[in-house]
Amino acid sequence: MMTSPLPTRIDLLQDGIVTLDHQHKKVITNTIQVADHFGKRPSNVNQRIASLVKRGRLKIKPSYYLNQQGKEQKYHELNRDQFLLVVMGFTGDKADQFKADFITLFNHVEGERDYWMQQRHLASDNTKLANDNIKWLQDALAKEIPNSMRCIRLFKHIQDAINIAVTGSAKTNRADMTAHQLYQLGQLEQMVHAEIERLRIDGVAPQQIRDDVLTMIRTAKEKAPTSDQTERNLSHAI
Secondary structure, three states: OOOOOOOEHHHHHHOOOOEEOOOOOOEEEEHHHHHHHHOOOHHHHHHHHHHHHHOOOOOOOOEEEEOOOOOEEEEOEEOHHHHHHHHOOOOOHHHHHHHHHHHHHHHHHHHHHHHHHHHHHHHHHHHHHHHHHHHHHHHHHHHHOOOOHHHHOHHHHHHHHHHHHHHOOOOOOHHHOOHHHHHHHHHHHHHHHHHHHHHHHOOOOHHHHHHHHHHHHHHHHHHOOOHHHHHHHHHHHO
C-alpha cells in the first residue's frame, strides 16, 4: 500500500495559516505555523505540547515532516481548542495580536467549511430528486431499447455529463469539489429533474428526452453562475 510522501517545512508554511483538511471536516493549523508566527522554535512548541500531554490536559498524535537534511521531524496539527491551549502561555502584545489573528482565521475557515457542507447536502438532495425522474426515464427506455447502453447506463451518462460540465472531468468526486462546483452541480440536478418532467408531460418520446437532457447539461455551463458570484454568496453566508 502506497503512503503519501511527507511534507517539508516549506509545504507546511505554504498552506494557509488556518486550513480545512481534505475531507472538509476539520479546521486546523499546525505547530510549524504557530512557531513561525509567534517567534518560537518548533521544538519549543513541541515541548509545550509534551508538557500538556504529560499533565493529561491534551490528547494529540504527532505528524511528521522532512527537514532540509531529509530527516523526519515531529509537528502537530491543532484544532481551535488545541491551539488555544498550546498558546495560552505565550504573552506580550505581539503574542496577543497573533492569538486574535488566528481566532479570526479559525472563524472564517469554519464559515467556509459550514458553507461547503451546506452545498454538499443541497447537491445530494437535488440528486435524489433528479434520480426519481431519471429512473422513470430509464424504465421508459427499457420498453423501447432494453439492451442498449443508452438505457442501461443512463444514470452514469447523466452524472458523468454533469460532472464534466461542472469540473471538466467525469471522475471528480464530490468530496473534492469546491463549494461553487457543488452549487453548480445542485443547480444542474434541479434542471435535469425539471426538464425530464416537462418533456414527459409534453409527450416527448423517451429517447428524445434522453438526448435533450444530455444536450441541456452540456450547454448549461455557459449559463452557470461565475465563481465571483459564488464568492459573494459565500461572504454573505459566513
